Amino acid sequence: MHFTYYMPTKILFGPGKLGELIKEDLPGTKALIVISAGSSMRKFGYLQRLQGILEEKGIAYAVFDKILPNPIKTHVMEGAALCKEENCDFIIGLGGGSSIDSAKSIAIMARNEGDYWDYVGGGTAKGQPIPNAPLPVVAITTTAGTGTEADPWTVITNEDTKEKIGFGNQYTFPALSVVDPELMLSVPPKLTAYQGFDALFHSLEGYIANVATPISDMYALRSIELVNKYLPECVTNGGNLEARTNVALANTFAGFVQTESSCTSEHSMEHALSAFYPELPHGAGLILLSEAYFSFFGTKIPERFTGLAKAMGVDVESVPKEQHPQAFLGALQTLKEKCGVADLKMSDWGIQSGDIPKLAVNARETMGGLFEMDRYTLSLDETIEIMERAYR
Numbered sequence: 001m002h003f004t005y006y007m008p009t010k011i012l013f014g015p016g017k018l019g020e021l022i023k024e025d026l027p028g029t030k031a032l033i034v035i036s037a038g039s040s041m042r043k044f045g046y047l048q049r050l051q052g053i054l055e056e057k058g059i060a061y062a063v064f065d066k067i068l069p070n071p072i073k074t075h076v077m078e079g080a081a082l083c084k085e086e087n088c089d090f091i092i093g094l095g096g097g098s099s100i101d102s103a104k105s106i107a108i109m110a111r112n113e114g115d116y117w118d119y120v121g122g123g124t125a126k127g128q129p130i131p132n133a134p135l136p137v138v139a140i141t142t143t144a145g146t147g148t149e150a151d152p153w154t155v156i157t158n159e160d161t162k163e164k165i166g167f168g169n170q171y172t173f174p175a176l177s178v179v180d181p182e183l184m185l186s187v188p189p190k191l192t193a194y195q196g197f198d199a200l201f202h203s204l205e206g207y208i209a210n211v212a213t214p215i216s217d218m219y220a221l222r223s224i225e226l227v228n229k230y231l232p233e234c235v236t237n238g239g240n241l242e243a244r245t246n247v248a249l250a251n252t253f254a255g256f257v258q259t260e261s262s263c264t265s266e267h268s269m270e271h272a273l274s275a276f277y278p279e280l281p282h283g284a285g286l287i288l289l290s291e292a293y294f295s296f297f298g299t300k301i302p303e304r305f306t307g308l309a310k311a312m313g314v315d316v317e318s319v320p321k322e323q324h325p326q327a328f329l330g331a332l333q334t335l336k337e338k339c340g341v342a343d344l345k346m347s348d349w350g351i352q353s354g355d356i357p358k359l360a361v362n363a364r365e366t367m368g369g370l371f372e373m374d375r376y377t378l379s380l381d382e383t384i385e386i387m388e389r390a391y392r
């Protein structure tokens with residue numbers, strides 16, 4: 001048994017925690033606040049609350065408000081240019097995973113020359129070392145999905161080359177994260193479901209990954225239990241703060257899982273789908289792939305499915321061991337039904353069945369690293385087979 005545990009982010013967790021930011025030492029004197037192009041950060045007053053806190057602390061700021069749900073490289077470069085122009089010395093990502101991921105990537109490019117794709121690894125990206133440490137990042141999450149507040153990862157799409165690639169290193173952890181479930185009460189049901197399932201898949205994949213550790217397993221199983229128990233309530237009754245808090249906890253735990261373990265090739269396949277079809281929400285893409293993906297791995301590594309089935313509420317003592325993968329898949333299907341996402345189809349987003357081989361190649365070329373995290377190494381044919389079986 002070997003593992004390294006490194007989790008340098010200070011996390012303020014719990015309802016009302018945004019208000020406590022006032023008491024924190026922030027890592028700079030002028031912030032670039034990064035938010036989405038949508039209206040919700042202003043409509044719900046979250047931006048104004050943050051601005052009020054910064055003003056009270058005597059911290060200046062500029063706002064960059066262009067981030068898309070599937071964030072793109074152009075906005076990373078624009079945000080970094082604004083950061084330099086405004087002489088900001090730290091970045092605050094306020095919003096969902098797209099805004100916080102963009103904040104991390106802007107933090108890199110605000111301190112380094114050239115193009116973001118010079119530093120990313122995979123596909124046509126050049127994978128050069130980053131000469132200067134990124135600016136510090138404060139993450140304030142208003143969704144429970146990507147876990148980015150508790151991991152070093154940022155996922156950005158190069159819209160010119162249709163490559164959606166995850167990137168990060170020991171310097172791209174947020175310095176400080178605020179996880180305040182009160183900010184999540186306003187997330188609409190469908191997005192709540194997609195984001196909750198994203199967190200679920202981070203934990204499921206992190207548990208079956210070949211780099212799982214005793215620590216990641218502990219977080220993964222607990223996180224799966226919490227999503228299974230509380231996500232349906234968040235979807236049907238979004239104002240339930242207790243349920244929101246438990247799914248937020250599951251999501252932060254899933255961030256720890258991604259830090260300690262890794263996602264697997266299911267995420268590579270999803271990134272290909274949403275790189276070519278950017279309207280497809282990441283969590284929805286994972287839901288589309290999941291039945292085919294986990295049933296394939298259920299036959300290859302059944303021993304990892306006892307823990308997963310148990311965490312999904314299956315009474316594993318009363319089910320023969322060889323049926324644990326199937327029992328897990330049944331529980332996953334039930335959760336999808338309870339959350340209203342059991343009937344999603346790739347064709348709903350315009351994906352063509354003839355695209356699958358091209359998408360499988362893209363998944364392996366741009367996010368090939370995650371294929372190495374599977375306990376069974378997929379061939380290209382098997383990748384296509386899984387994606388074709390997921391097609392409806």
Ligand SMILES: [Zn+2]
Pocket residue numbers: 146198202267282
């Ligand atoms: Zn994800």
